[in-house]
Amino acid sequence: MRAYELIAIVVSLGVALALPTEPQQQPLGGATTSSFLKVQEELRKAEIIPTVIDDFLPSLTLSVSWKKDDADLGNTIKPKRLQKQPTLSLYDETDPEGLSSSSLSYVVTLTDPDAPSRDNPEWSEMCHWIAANVSVSQKTVSILPMPIFEFDQVDETSTTDDVIEYKPPGPPEKTGKHRYVFLVFAPRNGTTEPLHVSKPKDRQHWGTGEEGGGVRDWARENELVPVAANFIYSQHKKQ
Secondary structure, eight states, rough: SOOOEEEEBTTSSOOOEESSSSSSOOOHHHHHHHHHHHHHHHHHTTHHHHTTSSOOOOOSEEEEEEEEEEEESEEEOOOGGGSOOOOOEEEEETTTTOOOBOOOOOOEEEEEEESSSSOTTOOOOEEEEEEEEEEEOOOOOSSSOEEEEETTTTTTTOOOOOEEOOOOOOOTOOOOEEEEEEEEEETTTOOOOOOOOOOOOBGGGGSSSSSOHHHHHHHTTTEEEEEEEEEEEEEOOOO
């Protein structure tokens, strides 16, 4: 059995992206490889790998922005700054000229593995957001690298489907810092058809009913593979 299986994604200008179905696929380009390795390293340092998701090497870059703050692989942001749904951009750094435009649908998730606290994660994981059918922007953008998609809460042209609506991070008092983890998934089979992913029965434990149940279990159930990640820390002001 092969160690890797590539999903071919046909893009509008004849450029293809390769998405991994198993960890450790190597992207093209030295600088790009370095940036993806940094994401992987930070996920390991924060123990997101392997606590939240199995080890993988990202193939796309995810940026997450609120009005005054950006997610930066583990920076700390106050809860009051996270109340509005963030704007997300997904970049293909293997395409420096910004020519590609994928017809693949992506799924964005936000999970908290530290509920109610990292020392006592009996409610873990807590599902904070699932947005499915994130489509590729067809707009021409002069800024490089070109965002594959960009959407926000008030974008009337967005084709996203909020399977679970955005629940702002709200860590309880005296529970220390929580990790809030954004993961982007692609369909394992590379389909460009609309995705009909399941809705967890409950936010707590992602509806699995088991302590520690979370986004990894849900992604497996829906035949999804991780392609990008970012995360922040946030904590209640009373500690």
